[in-house]
Each structure stands twice: as structure tokens, then as C-alpha cells.
Amino acid sequence: MALLVICSVLSAVMLVDAAVRADVGTALLLAPWMLLVLWIVYVVGVASRVGAQQDGVFVQNLLRRTFAPWARVQSVVMRWQIEIALDDGSRLTCFGGPSRRRPQRLGPGRTKEDANGDADDAVAALRRAKANAERVSPVPPIRRGWDIPAVVALVAILAWAVIAVLLTRG
Numbered sequence: 001m002a003l004l005v006i007c008s009v010l011s012a013v014m015l016v017d018a019a020v021r022a023d024v025g026t027a028l029l030l031a032p033w034m035l036l037v038l039w040i041v042y043v044v045g046v047a048s049r050v051g052a053q054q055d056g057v058f059v060q061n062l063l064r065r066t067f068a069p070w071a072r073v074q075s076v077v078m079r080w081q082i083e084i085a086l087d088d089g090s091r092l093t094c095f096g097g098p099s100r101r102r103p104q105r106l107g108p109g110r111t112k113e114d115a116n117g118d119a120d121d122a123v124a125a126l127r128r129a130k131a132n133a134e135r136v137s138p139v140p141p142i143r144r145g146w147d148i149p150a151v152v153a154l155v156a157i158l159a160w161a162v163i164a165v166l167l168t169r170g
Contacts, residue, residue, distance in 0.1 A: 007041050029168060032161035039157055043150060048096030050082060050122070052129035056140075057084060061095040063150055067143045068092065070133035076126045084126075086142060097122055 011034040019027035043062055051058045056069040057076075074085040082097035 001046055004038070004041050004046050007038055011035075011038060029164045032157050032164055035157045036161065039150070039154055043147075047147060047150060050094040050097040050126070052126050054129075055133065055136075057126060057129070059084070059092055059094050059096070060147065061093070063147045065143075065145050065147055066092055069136075069140045069142070070130045071136060071139040072142050073130055076123055076130065078123045082123060082126070088142070 015027050015031055015034065018030050047060055048062055049058075049060050056067055057073060059066045059068075068084065068086055072087045074087055077083050077085070082094040084092040084094065086092060
């Protein structure tokens with residue numbers, strides 16, 4: 001999130017600078033390229049996430065969203081990323097969750113838990129949420145879909161970029 005804020009501020013400063021030094025039209029021709037970079041930072045760095053809810057687990061990997069009810073979750077394990085095994089035989093790898101890192105050297109006063117504890121805590125939290133979930137008799141389906149707002153934003157930015165290229169080449 002911090003990277004997105006920093007990139008947003010830098011983009012705004014550069015667009016204002018372009019508008020002041022050249023004109024607003026030039027800034028509008030440059031804007032889609034900066035917005036495209038911001039969109040990529042958002043999709044890769046901010047949008048991907050894992051969230052335990054009362055009735056299931058929500059996973060967003062880049063532009064794909066998946067909601068799996070707890071009754072459909074077979075196991076939650078940690079490989080390189082959090083990996084959720086579903087009852088239909090598929091595995092859901094969570095890009096937005098913590099990842100297992102190489103063990104760090106421990107300095108004086110540090111324990112093993114200080115070096116690599118975040119990943120295991122996230123898996124434990126998901127397992128606790130699954131254990132505490134209520135059992136429902138008609139098991140709801142796994143819902144998969146696209147991040148529609150992010151896709152619409154990408155289409156708008158790309159259309160703006162195509163118009164900017166056509167205006168500068170024509």
C-alpha cells in the first residue's frame with residue numbers, strides 16, 4: 001500500500017509539472033502511461049490478498065477472486081505460499097498471503113519465532129477460522145470471478161493510451 005501511495009504522489013507531481021511546463025493537453029497525453037503503472041502496482045501489490053471471513057475464505061490473486069465456504073475447504077497448508085486444498089480436488093495458492101522465507105540468522109536476543117513467524121501465524125488464523133465456522137447443511141458453491149473494477153479501469157486506461165498515441169501520430 002505504501003508503494004502505491006508513493007507512486008501516486010510521484011505521478012501527480014510529474015503530471016502537474018508537465019501541465020505547468022508544457023500545457024494541460026500534454027499532461028493529458030502523458031497521463032495514461034502513469035495510470036497504467038499505478039494500475040500495475042495496485043494489481044500486483046495491493047489487490048492480491050487472503051481474508052478469513054465467518055462463512056469462508058476470500059482469496060484474490062491478481063485479477064481473479066475466489067470465495068470458498070469453509071465446508072469446501074479440506075486443508076490449509078504452507079508451502080511457499082498459503083495453499084488451500086478444496087473438496088473438488090483443486091488447490092488455491094494465495095499470492096496475497098505471507099510467504100515462507102529462507103531462515104534468517106538470529107542475532108542476540110532473537111528467537112526462531114522472530115525470524116519467520118508471520119507466515120505460520122496466517123495459516124494458524126485461517127485454520128482457527130475454519131474450526132470456528134458454523135456447519136451449514138446445503139453447502140454453498142465455490143464462487144470464482146474477476147475483479148471487475150480493476151478490469152474496467154484497465155480497459156479505460158488502455159483506450160485513453162490508444163487515443164493518446166493516435167493524437168500524437170496523426
